[in-house]
Amino acid sequence: MKPLRPTLRDSFRYVAFTLNSEEPVRTRDLQAEIFDAAKSLFGDVGVSKLGIKFVMFDGTKGLVRCRYQHVSELQATLASIGKIENNRVGVTVVGTSGTIKAAIEKYLQIDEKIRRIISSYVTVPVSGKAVRMRGKEIDIIPEDKEIVDRADVRFIGITIDDNERLI
Amino acid sequence: MMPDYVDISVHAFPEGADTPKRLNLVARSLGFTAIGLTAHSPYWSQFSDSNAISGIEIVAHSVRDLRKKIAFFSDTVAVISVHGGDEQINRAACTDDRVDLLMHPERGKRGGLNQVTAKIAEKNGVALGLSFGYFWKTGQVARSRMLAFQHQNVVLCQKFGVPIVITSDAYSHFDLRAPRQLKALARLLPLEDTEATAALSSAPRNIIKRSAQKEEERA
Numbered sequence: 001m002k003p004l005r006p007t008l009r010d011s012f013r014y015v016a017f018t019l020n021s022e023e024p025v026r027t028r029d030l031q032a033e034i035f036d037a038a039k040s041l042f043g044d045v046g047v048s049k050l051g052i053k054f055v056m057f058d059g060t061k062g063l064v065r066c067r068y069q070h071v072s073e074l075q076a077t078l079a080s081i082g083k084i085e086n087n088r089v090g091v092t093v094v095g096t097s098g099t100i101k102a103a104i105e106k107y108l109q110i111d112e113k114i115r116r117i118i119s120s121y122v123t124v125p126v127s128g129k130a131v132r133m134r135g136k137e138i139d140i141i142p143e144d145k146e147i148v149d150r151a152d153v154r155f156i157g158i159t160i161d162d163n164e165r166l167i
Numbered sequence: 168m169m170p171d172y173v174d175i176s177v178h179a180f181p182e183g184a185d186t187p188k189r190l191n192l193v194a195r196s197l198g199f200t201a202i203g204l205t206a207h208s209p210y211w212s213q214f215s216d217s218n219a220i221s222g223i224e225i226v227a228h229s230v231r232d233l234r235k236k237i238a239f240f241s242d243t244v245a246v247i248s249v250h251g252g253d254e255q256i257n258r259a260a261c262t263d264d265r266v267d268l269l270m271h272p273e274r275g276k277r278g279g280l281n282q283v284t285a286k287i288a289e290k291n292g293v294a295l296g297l298s299f300g301y302f303w304k305t306g307q308v309a310r311s312r313m314l315a316f317q318h319q320n321v322v323l324c325q326k327f328g329v330p331i332v333i334t335s336d337a338y339s340h341f342d343l344r345a346p347r348q349l350k351a352l353a354r355l356l357p358l359e360d361t362e363a364t365a366a367l368s369s370a371p372r373n374i375i376k377r378s379a380q381k382e383e384e385r386a
Contacts, residue, residue: 020341040307041355075351079344082303088341092197093348125180136192151184151338152304158180159188 010051011068014097016107017078018061021089022154027057033084034064038077050074055100061108063100071096088153124163126156136160170368172346173375175203176224176248176270176296176334182210183338187219193340198347203246203371208236220375222246224270230259241265242385245378248296251279261288265381267374268332270296273316280320285327292377294370295324298336299344299352314355321356330373331358333366 019025031054038047050070055063066074078091094110097103113135122130128142139155148154174194179187187204194202205222206212221244227233233249233256240247247267249260252274260269261284269288272279272295280288280295288295297320301313324331333353337343344352346367353363 022341072351072354075348076355079299079348079352080302082341088339090341090343092345125186137189147181148184150182153184153339153341155184156180157185157189157340159186159192161188162186 012051012065012098013068013071014055014100014103015064015066015071015074015078016061016094016097016103017064018092018094018110019057019089020060020092021084021087023087024059025084025087025089029084030054030057030062033081034077037081038074041077041080042073046073050077052077060112061094061110063103063108122163125158128156130163131155133160138163169198170364171372172199172367173201173203173220173371174199174335174337174343174367175220175222175246175268175332175371175374176205176298177202177337177343178206178210178224179204179219181212182206185339190337190340190343191218193343197343197345203375205246205248207250208240211240220245222248224248224250226250227256230255233259234263237263237265245382246374251275251296254279258284258287261285261291261293264291264293266291266293267378268294268296270334270336271298273313273320278316278319280323282323282327285323285329288324289327289329292330294330294332294374295320296336297321297331297333297353297356297366299333299349300336300342302352303342318356321358325357325362330370331362331366332370332374333363334371 038052050073051067053065055065075093078093081091095107097106115132115134118130118133120130122140126142128140130138130140132139136159138158142156177190179190191202203220203222205224208223208225211223223240223244225236227236247265248270249266251257251269251272254275257272257279260266297317301310333349335343350363
């Protein structure tokens with residue numbers, strides 16, 4: 001079939017995002033979740049108008065495409081994602097661009113802070129086991145689960161300034 | 168120039184799962200310049216971060232209890248917000264000019280605001296607190312219900328000139344969203360882009376200014 005002429009094709013925008021999650025997320029789970037979230041917000045008709053296409057994801061950052069009039073709806077969709085496979089996540093939009101190349105060059109050249117596994121018992125601010133560290137951020141599995149149950153997460157989050165003995 | 172975004176209502180440790188410093192770190196990386204720590208009153212403690220704005224979200228079981236708690240906290244913290252939902256509590260919060268923010272009045276059986284409460288709120292300078300945590304915390308039925316109530320409240324506030332403040336109402340850093348995403352969610356309500364920007368920047372700044380003025384008057 002003859003391809004559509006450029007003037008007849010739709011114009012798209014590529015939305016770059018970063019993903020922060022408790023445990024690693026599989027690409028196909030994220031892809032399914034984005035479509036589910038869009039469908040739950042806008043319905044089948046809405047999703048068909050958005051023209052969403054999942055472009056790439058490397059574990060922490062990725063790209064999604066949509067029609068240029070509907071960037072705001074895609075941002076709302078990404079914001080409404082809170083959990084993937086019982087795993088708390090937060091999707092943050094870092095920028096929007098007209099081509100894949102520009103989106104990657106402008107927004108996805110982020111130096112990732114490597115997550116280190118640590119193991120030390122802490123008592124401040126809560127007694128439990130500090131299990132991992134990324135940059136200044138430290139995650140603790142507490143002995144008393146009341147707080148984490150209330151916030152619906154698995155870890156108590158602190159920074160190295162909260163407990164200087166961990167440095 | 169980027170507006171000065173403020174998230175005025177987050178729940179830090181020991182109520183939420185993250186310490187004030189951790190929330191501050193994440194919020195700044197998302198594009199906020201400041202956060203306000205408003206613990207619910209049963210979890211209130213002096214434990215806070217000097218870089219964050221101190222606040223309280225008063226949970227009251229009756230109007231009398233609410234007035235007592237407002238009187239107690241009005242000298243102690245900068246931002247006084249009220250945990251809305253019950254219609255009597257919503258109305259009592261709007262009548263008190265010491266209250267800065269009425270959070271989620273839509274959590275009751277109905278929208279929680281009407282033309283009478285909106286007029287009183289405007290007179291007393293009480294702002295409407297919108298939070299979008301229900302988008303990722305509740306199921307579809309509850310979500311459409313809350314969205315409909317928030318829609319109604321926003322229309323009322325626009326008509327009577329009540330300030331609107333958008334907050335994350337976060338219990339952990341996973342509940343924090345970047346300002347541009349909160350604005351995208353606000354556009355699902357009848358809020359224009361400029362109104363949503365004001366609800367994230369100038370409206371919370373005005374609350375902080377107002378509380379500083381009150382403190383000066385007391386001193």
